[in-house]
Amino acid sequence: METMTLELTLNNQRLVREKVDPDLKLNDLLREDLGMTGTKFGCGIAVCRACTVAVQRVPGGHLEPVRTCTTPVSAVQGKIVTTVEGLAQGGELHPLQKAFLEHFSFQCGYSAPGFLMASFCLLDKLKRSPIPKDKVDEAILDAVGQHVCRCTGYVRYYEAIRDVILATPGLVT
C-alpha cells in the first residue's frame, strides 16, 4: 500500500505522522487515530455536515468548511485544520460556543460541532467581506442551511449565530 508522511497544523499544533494511508478519511484520523471525538460522524457521505471542520491553505488564508467524512487526509496535506477542540482559546470558550450555550441552541449536541465550525468559517468570511445587516439571515442560511439537526428545528442555532455576527465589530456594514 502506498503511504505518505502526513504533515499538517491541527488546532495550532504541528502534526506529523509517518506511513499514513493517503485515502484515510480525515474523520477517521481525528476520531480513531487521534481520539479527537469532538468532530462527529453522521452520514459518511458528506450530506449531514456533522463532521465539518475548518481548513486554511496558508496562515491568514480563508477558512473553508470541510466535511471530514469524505475528505482523504492527502487533501489536507500541509494545511491548517481547526476542529471544535481548537475553538476555545486560553480556557475561554469561543463567542459562538458561548452563544450556543446561552441560547440553548443544541439538544443532543451531535450536530453542534458542525454548526460551530461552519459558522466559525462564516465569521472569517464576513470579517473579510462585511455585509449589510439585512443580508445576515441569508448569509447564515448559506453557511449552515445544509446542516442536518434532528432535535432543534434549527431556530436557536440561527439565533445564536446571528447574535454573534451582530455583536462582533466589523462583520456588518
Next chain:
Amino acid sequence: TSGGWRLTEGTYTTQLIDPMFMEPESGLGWLDPKQQTLHLLIGTQSPQDDANTAVELFKDLEGRVKVGTVDLTSCYIGGGFGGRDTSIFCVYLSLAAAYADGPVRIIYDRFEQFQSGIKRHPATMDITLAADDKGQFQALRTHAVLNGGGRPNLSKYVAQVAGLNATGPYDFPLADILSQAVHTRSLGAGSMRGYGASMLAFAIESSVDEAARSLKMDAIDLRQRNVLHPGWAISTGAPKAPPGLEDMCKKARAHRLWSHREQLKKTQSKGDIAFGVGFAITMKNYGTGADAIFNDVAIDPLGQITVTTHAVDMGNGSATTLALSTAAILGANATSIKLGEIDLFKQLDMVESFEPQPQNPRWTPLLFMSSKAATTSSRWVHSVEQSSHVLFETGLFPAAQSLWGKKGDTLKIASVHWRDGYLTAPGLRPLSLKDIAAKAHADRRITAVMNHAFFSAKWVEGDYSIDGVTQRRPVDGLAIRRGQATQYEIVERKNPQLMTVESMWEGNGQTFGASACLVAVTVNRKTGEIKVVDGVHYLAPGKVLQQEMVEGQMDGAFAMGVGHALLENLPAFEDGPTTGRWNLDRYHVALAGDSALGKIEKVILPPESETAPARGIAEVVLNPVAPAIANAVTHAIDVRFRDLPITAEKVRNALEKTRS
C-alpha cells in the same frame, strides 16, 4: 348519511420512517470469563431492558460461554426519538462480545443504521366519522393496522397507544376502535416519538377537515364544538382530558392566518403558486400509564448536590431539568447529574412482580422504565423533589437548627425559606447551604436520600418513619444514608395505598397533554413542491420548568413534523432500508430552509392553575404538525391527500388527474 348522521369515510396511510437520530448506534463489549461477567457500553434509552435482554440471551445456555452478570454502562446518546429503546443492537453486541476472543467494538455507519435500526410503524387507518347536521360528533369507527415488521419489539404497546389516542381530542358518544400491530416481512418497527398517536393524528385530523367540508362548516368551529373539556372522560377509557383544547381552537380561529385565510389565498396565490392554510389539534398521553422511577439526591460536605437516576438523556433536557428541580427545596441546583445508573438502586431492595404482594413492604409492580414518553418533567422531577424533601426535612433542616442553637430548637420548618442560596428564618442569621451541609456531615445526619416512585394516574404513597417522625409520602420505596456512610438504610413502607395491575387497568392511569398547529403553505402547481411559509404552534404544558427547553422541543417537533408530512419516506418492503442502500442522500429530513425558520409563532398556554402539573410535551407537540400541513395543502389546491408523505410527485400526479 346514516340514521340522519352525515358520515365521512376514508382510508389513510402513513409511511415507514427512520428516527434518524444523528449518532449511529455503537458500543463496546467484552466478556470477563473468570467472573462470568459481560461488560457492555452502549448509548441506549433502555439500559435496564438491554441488560435484562443480555442476561436472558445466555441463560441456561450450554457451551463454553457462561454469563452470570451483565455490567452495562450507559453512554450519552446523540439523539434517540425512541429508536434506541430496546434496540436489537444490544443483542448483536452481546453475542459478538461473548464469543469473540477479546473486546469487541461495533459501530454502525449510516447505511447500517438505516438497515437495522428501529423504525416508525407504517399505518393503515380506516375511519368513519359520524356527525349530526349541527356538527355534533356522534360516533367514530377507527380500525388501524400497524406494520410491526419481522421482529417483535414494542409494537404491541405502540398499537395500544394508537388505540388510546384513536378518538383524537374529541368527545364521541360512540366509538369503535380497533388497533393492531401485525407481523410482516418488513423491517422491525417499534418506539418512535409520537408513539402510534402521530399516525392516528394524521388520519383523525384529516377526517375532521373532510367532515367540515361535507357539513359546510368552519373546520376549527367544528373542532371547537367537539373537543373534550378539561377533566372529561375520554371515549377510549382514560379518565381525564387535558386543558387547553378549546382555548387553542379559539386562539387559532381568531388568528389572522385563519380569519383571513380566504383573502390570503387570493392575494398570495400567484401564477403556479397556490396558497393554503390548515389547522390540526391533538392530545396525547405522556408517561406510559405505569411509570417507575428511581433516583437519589445526595449532598457532600461542601454543599454540592448530586442527583443520580436511571433516566437517560436524549438531549440535555433531563439533566438540566433534574438539576433545576432541587433548587426550590434544597436552595441550589444540583451540580452533578449521574444518568443511566442501575446498580446503586439495588440498595433499596425492591421486589418486582405483576402479582401483587400487599404484605411485602418492598413490593412494586414495576422497577424500571426506559427513558421515553416525555416523562422527565412529570415523573422524574416528582421523584427528585421527594428525595429533596426528605433530605431537607430530616438532614439539612435539623443541621441548620443545630447551627442556630437554642433559637433553632423551636423553629418550625414552615418558617424557614431559601433566599439567594441562604436558609433564612425570622430573627436568625442566614446560613449558607455549604455550612449546613458541613454540619449535617459532621453530625452524621442524613446526607443522601434514595426513592422509588410509581405512578399510574396517581402516585403510590405510604407512611415512612425516620428518626421517630412519621410522614406520608408519595413514593413506594425509600432509603437514607447518613454522613459519609456508603450503605443506605431502608425506611420501611407502611400503610401503603398500592395499585394492582387490575386497578391500573380499570383506573386507566394515563395523563394527557394538548397541542395544535396552524400552518400556511404554498404549493407550486407546476413542480408539485410544497413549502411551509407561516404558522403558529400551540402547546399547553401546564407548569413550565424551563422555558427555552419547552420552546426548543416545539421548534424541533415542528421541523420533524414537516419531514413527516412532506419529505421522509422509506419503502416498507422491496428496495427499502434492508437493502443497505439508504442514507441521507435519498432519505430527506427537514433542513432549515424547509422549516419556515423565524416564521413559526410559538404560543405556550399559561398553566391552568397554581398547582398545574408539568406535563410531558415532547411527543404531543409533534403530532399536529403533519396533519395541519396536509389540511393546508388541501385548502391550497383542493385535493385531499390521504397518504403521507405528500411528495411533489404525488401533487403533480393528483393535479394532472384533476386536469384530465
